[in-house]
Amino acid sequence: VNAGVGQFSSKTYLEEALTNDLEKVKATASAMPQRSGGTDMAPGLDLCRTQLATQAGKDHAQVCVLITDGEASDPGQLPDAIAQLRATKVNLMGIYVGNTATDADKLREYACGSSS
Numbered sequence: 001v002n003a004g005v006g007q008f009s010s011k012t013y014l015e016e017a018l019t020n021d022l023e024k025v026k027a028t029a030s031a032m033p034q035r036s037g038g039t040d041m042a043p044g045l046d047l048c049r050t051q052l053a054t055q056a057g058k059d060h061a062q063v064c065v066l067i068t069d070g071e072a073s074d075p076g077q078l079p080d081a082i083a084q085l086r087a088t089k090v091n092l093m094g095i096y097v098g099n100t101a102t103d104a105d106k107l108r109e110y111a112c113g114s115s116s
Contacts (some may be wrong), residue, residue: 002060004051005029008044010037010073018051038073041066041110042081045092049085062090066110070096070103082110 003025004018013035016028048064055062064085072078085092094111096104 002055005032006044006047006051007032007035008040008047009035010040011035012040012043012047014047014051018054039068039071040074040077041068041072042074042077045078045081045085049081049088049090052090053088062088063093064090065093065095066107067095067097068107069098070094070100070105070107070110071098072106078110 001022002018002020003016003022005015005025005028007013007015015032016025019025045064045066048066052062052064082092092111094107096107098104
């Protein structure tokens with residue numbers, strides 16, 4: 001199992017590149033300060049896709065976990081970023097941390113393709 005950590009706000013940050021050192025990933029995620037700014041999701045998804053591409057062709061599940069309140073600052077860029085994930089066989093899993101049904105539905109649509 002390999003894991004990494006990326007963070008996005010108005011900028012995207014690779015906090016920990018893909019590694020099999022899960023303790024290191026856990027320590028990075030636990031100590032990581034939350035960046036302030038917008039919620040530009042598309043560059044974050046692109047970072048995930050490019051990191052996973054380093055494992056392409058190997059017998060690994062390709063999963064990008066998006067933890068968000070569901071409200072993107074760049075909704076016009078998301079369809080292309082999500083399409084690129086799907087084209088490269090990367091699965092998108094969403095974890096919702098907000099408090100409105102509308103934003104939860106948006107994240108469900110990003111991850112599943114529909115709000116139903």
